Amino acid sequence: MNRETEQHRINDVIREIDYKKNKLYSKATELKESIIGLRKNFWEDVTVNLDEPDDVIETQASLKQQAELLSERERFHGKVGEELKTLNKLKDSPYFGRIDFIENPGNEEEQIYIGIASLMDHNEENFLIYDWRAPISSLYYDYSPGKAQYETMQGTITGEMTLKRQFIIRHGLIEGMFDTGVTIGDQLLQQALGNNASTAMKSIVATIQKEQNKIIRNERSSLLIVQGVAGSGKTSAVLQRIAYLMYRFREKLTANNLLLFSPNPLFSSYISNVLPELGETNINQTTLLDFLKKGIENDIRIESPFEQIEYTLTKMDSKDYAVRLKNIDFKSRLDFKHMLDEYISRLKYGGIRFKNLTFRKQILISKEQIRDYFYSLDQEIAIPNRMELVSKWLLKEIYKQQKAEKKKDWVTEKIELLDKEDYMKAYYKSQKEDEDDPDREEKFLRSEVVNKYFSPIKRRVKQLEFVHILATYRELFTKGEFEEKPEDWKEISVHTEANLSHKFLTWEDAAPYSYFKDRLLGNHTNQSVRHLFIDEVQDYSAFQFAYIKYIFPYTRMTILGDVNQGIYTYATTANPLIPEELEKNQERITLTKSYRSTKQIVEFTKYFAPGKELIEPFEREGEKPKLITLSNKADIAETLSANVKELLDKGYETIAIICKTLQESTMIYHLLQHKISVKQINEQTYSFEKGLLVLPVYLAKGIEFDAVIIPNASKQHYALESDRTLFYTACSRAMHMLVMMTEDEPCTFIEQAARETFELL
């Protein structure tokens, strides 16, 4: 089939799309009118009669029926709207691929066209377009022409692929058409990767690679671990996987059953376009910090992971630096979790701290009374269950107090202070009470007032706020005696105690504290999330990952990351990406091909990549990375702006100056802000625009730019072996161009690269 015939087919398909759109439009209009009608006549169509109890029940039923009808229509209207959106997308670009396939044995050749959604022909009999997630579509991603097979619910289908064709269609017209031979999608992929970086991630549906397809369609594993080098498409693959799962299990899964942990808020917004582009609704996203914050008391300040890393990189001179590093190391380990478990099992018999319950500055029930009650309960009962019993007991006690309180003078005062409206309301309500009681009005007012004042206490009791979690956690460090403890336990304890006494939780303490709290108050395991996805998982400590597994015990997990980019100091201790051993239905997939950067950039960076993982570049040519040596310090601003201008002239749109720390990025920002237009990104930045940005490397995680400038790549600045992952992560953010600057000797990592892989200026 030549281009003309293919264009004819597209025209036919678009006619069918138009026909379907018209049909949907009239359906939508009909629905809209019926919804408006229903809303308008809502009360007329309901029979309201409240005379007898039976009538009330009937009225309720009639109301419910009417409301259900309305919401059903509204839901349906929403669905029609979604279908229309998809049809509009298909009209612009109906498909991106075609395969011709002969199923064994001796079947006829079939032509399969693949797009972002399915479309049936006029009689709803044959597929004009197959959804990319349909079983047969996997042929397109997994094979080149020749013998091929795919899995269906009924088993494996084998056969021969006689043609594989790719299309670029825009506004219904073929812009490009390639028949692929041995390598998959190279031409289309070349085009896609050659474009400028954008401020929002794009879907890769037309060019998914075989290895990525394995991640996307994996249904077997309860834990799927993906180790992929920088730019290998982990994030892209996980978003396609989410779209795949929502399609494959559309009867069972809704967007609320899926949750994605992302590394920072900027990243969350960066990827938020992909699912809607694929015609799916976005799923819930969070960062570990936000997730932990939800469970921790509001009056405790929690350090963010970025503050932690900034501290470790810039505060070497601070007097407790060494102990802080020990603290980070120990609290990141499972050893600390074992210690907590031991402590918690001792708390069964004594040691939990409680808070006084006070009312109007008087102690209602003292912490000692609460403690005694708690420890008088059967010790076989789990701590959280005992807490519930204490809460019930307290509510009863409070109720008694509340009754006694009613007669007191302060209540009389409060009644006098009531405004007229409250008074009237209470008066009318009190009329329903005992008619023969001459004091009914006052009694009623008294109980209303007391109730109002007691309800916050009751709420706190129901939320188990009478348990002093922070004080109990603190005593682990002040009084805890353990056989197995780290060498520097004393120092770590003093350090932790000091922070806790200021109601400050360091980042390394945040997950342990949450875990501790959940174990005492009842873990709020989450049963509604069925699939969990964690990107940049190499930055989770062993403890943090264990905590997530504890919260989501029955959830399937897909975790993705790159050991080369583990930028936290604990990244080497029990990284979740390198499990000691995998259980039966767990799987690990490794991606070695890097798609983001040009061949020249990958060839340069792979010399100093920290891990042992193989890194293969995708064949896309560009300029060699540049290393500029500055003749003196004053040159920085000049050289930076000159280079930025040059990059802009070359047509690059997103240029990032990536620094080691926030401190450095603030310094660079001040140097540049009056010279060129530049934006600084910090941990509160939620989105970014094209242009020049300056940011610390830990906030550039997962994101890419046309060009990257590293303003200080000197030996002094990237001095430690632990700086390797930071430097590698910074370099690997570049798609087309990498520029490094140094005032003196370049860092060891650059020295490790073969001399011919970069240009010296």
Ligand SMILES: Nc1ncnc2c1ncn2[C@@H]1O[C@H](COP(=O)(O)OP(=O)(O)OP(=O)(O)O)[C@@H](O)[C@H]1O
């Ligand atoms: N199959 C593909 N088709 C087209 N583009 C792709 C494909 N795979 C990856 N890319 C592109 O490569 C770039 C890197 O992808 P992505 O950000 O998903 O990689 P990553 O493995 O998450 O990277 P990192 O770990 O460095 O953050 C993106 O621009 C993405 O669109």
